[in-house]
Amino acid sequence: MKNLMTVVDQKCIADKIHEMVLEGDITSSMKTPGQFVHVRINDTTEHVLRRPISIADIDHEHSRFTVIYRAEGEGTRKLSKLGSGDTVDILSPLGNGYPLEQNDHVLIVGGGIGVPPLYELSKQLNRMGVKTTHILGFNSKKDVFYEEKFKALGETHVATADGSYGTEGFVTDAISALDQHFDCFYACGPKVMLKVLSETMEMDGYISLEERMGCGFGVCYACVCETAEGDWIKLCTEGPVFRKGEIVL
Amino acid sequence: MNSSALNITLPGLDLKNPIMPASGCFSFGEEFSKLYDLSDLGAIMIKAATHEARTGNRTPRVAETSSGMLNAIGLQNPGVDHILAHELKFLEQFDVPIIANVAGSAVDDYVIVADKISKASNVKAIELNISCPNVKEGGIQFGTDPETARRLTSRVKEVSDVPVYVKLSPNVTSIVDMARSVGDIADGLTMINTLVGMRLDNRGRPILSNTTGGLSGPAIKPVSLNMIYQVRQHLPHIPIIGMGGISNVDDILDYISVGADAVAIGTMNFTDPMICPTLIQSLDEKVSEMGLDHLHDLKGRAYKTL
Known part of the structure; x- marks a missing residue:
């Protein structure tokens, strides 16, 4: 469960949002999208709690995976300073993950830092031949990330709360503009977003x-x-x- | 491994080594049994048991602080009957003594739980939790008044089939007064429980739903060392299991040096799930490297050399 990974690359992809690529043998045990890794900040005792970060992308061929996190506090800011060749102690893979069902067309809804695990999910669903439509919600234009990556997998709409990019409003506003049938929805984001989706979406769904x-x-x-x-x-x-x-x- | 230099005998407990996970940081062992052989541990202090099942506090229940963390779990547990039928049953496959942490809201709760749980074949001692800072009733209120603590300890001693260790709260004016008040009834002391603390978010509001929580981790080690040192001066013979922020072998030596007989590892089980077996191995190496016949050759050196 406990493993030392090597940082391959790390970059800032939106305001305070960092994308880190890690390499190590444990990648082979990562199968289900929606699982997370528990990251130790460093080997001192100044940060005693690990940080749970969802897995955004798994690359079995190169034994690499990607995590995306927001550097909000002192611990994650330290993490964001790591560069190529540094090592990171992780517990992995943790949690259950999203069930992969053979549907025709599904809706994938992400809010802010809830977006990352949905990328690996969408990749795997597309590999199964499931059509995916993506709705990504952010506060503002400066917070938007992975729009192009999702577009490569299927129809993608971005909503920003302040209207500075894409549809103005919340993900629910972008969803109501769609006139399509979905078999199921998959979501990850703030609790209030998950609550509204659970209450308003008629089809079956999974939330993280x-x-x-x-x-x-x-x-x-x-x-x-x-x-x-x-x-x-x-x-x-x-x-x-x-x-x-x-x-x- | 298992060198006799680390064997320690305390009331009810034959310890292969002085290292055990602290209550609340190890659940009931099942998760850790997938990582290493629990029989390697000196003992296991299982999560607090109450009479009825408890759901605990609302979330957030934890927050990190500098070299430590706050928790306000609120004694979530499935109740003593479930623990006897499932969790303790599961632990029977391991050759390790169990120390059962007993909590409650009223004296009668403690008595019922202690009576029942002390009958389990693998429970070799009780740790009386009179120091939980995170529940509205019971817990710490029993641990901050010497006379109340004494009466409760006495009632529990009457019904328990195994030795009773009292877990002391650091949230008191005089730790020595508390230790003395239970010292001639209890078979031993475990110290310390967490220190009451608070952390705010960036809008100036408490992060924990319970407002306050118990501070643990390396940040509290100096407090614990001092308290054990003080108690040891007044109660030279009472068994003491020390805990608070242990993260490496030198920390363990510090605890033995102020007069603890054995130690428990708490918060660092979250940081490094393999910390207990790692410390057992390195303590064994350290003791032979220092050329000691027994770890307890170091016991009390903090005051003996004064």
Whole structure:
């Protein structure tokens, strides 16, 4: 589970958003889109908690994978300073990931830093012959990333809350402008976005949740969420992906 | 490995080595059993058990701080009956003594849980949790008043089939007064629990849903060392399991030096899931490198050399 990876490349791709490519043997165990890695900032004791970051892209041929994260606090800012040849200690792969179903046409909805895991998901669905339409929501033009990459996989629309790029408004505004039938939706983003999607979308769907984590492998009970039955379950081991309606949002 | 230089005998506990995971940082061991053989551990302090199942606090429940973290889990656990039937049953396959952490909202809760859990064949000691800072009722209120702590310890001792260790809270005016008040009833002490703390987000609001949480990790090691040092001066013979921010072998030697008999590893299990077996190995090497007959040759050197 614990592995040392080597940084191949790292760059800033939007405001505070960093894309880091890592190389190492553990990549071969990464199969399901929507899983995450738990990244240790460095080998000192100044940061005792790892950072959960979703896997954005898996390249088995070169034993590499890509993570995209927002450098918001002191820890992730340190992470963003790493360059080619540096090593990173990760726990991986963690969590359940999105189920890959053989549908005709699905809707993929990402909000902000929830966008990254949907890229590997869309790649795998396209490989299966599933048609994907993507809606990516950001606060502003400076926050937009991966639009071209998603466009290469299927129809892609961008919405910004301040209207500085793409459709003005939220992802739901961009979705209502579409007049198409989807068999299923896949989403990752802020809780409020997932809540609105779960309540307004008629078709079946899968959502990926986010929560502050401690251990990342089911020990500390930090990242719990409430099921519709009233049980409090661990997001890191039983999620982060859940079926629409399974979790109280 | 398993050199006799690390064997330690404490009430109820035959420890292969003095290293054990601390309660709340190891759940009930199942997740860690996939990473290494739990029989290598000196003991396991399992997550707190209460009479009824508890769902704990709302999230966020954790926040990182400089060289530490705050947690306010709120004692989420499936209840003592479930723990006896499943979690402790699972641990029977390992050759390792279990120290069961017992918590509650009222004296009777503690008594019921201690009575039941002390009957499990692999539970060799109880750790009385009178110091959890994250629950509204019980927990820390039993651990901040010496007379209340004494009465509770006494009631639990009456029903327990195994030795009772009292987990002391650092959130008190005098740790020595607390230790003394339970010292002649308890079979041992574990110290320390977390320190009450708070962290704000960038809008100036507390991050934790519980507002406050318990601070743990390397940041609290100096506090714990001092408290064990102080208690050891007044209670020279009581067994003490020390904990608070241990991340390497030198930290363990520090704890033994201030008078602890054994140590528990908490927060660093999250940072490095392999830390316990790693420390057991390196402690073994360190002791032979130093040419010691036994780790306890270092016990109390912090005050003995004064």
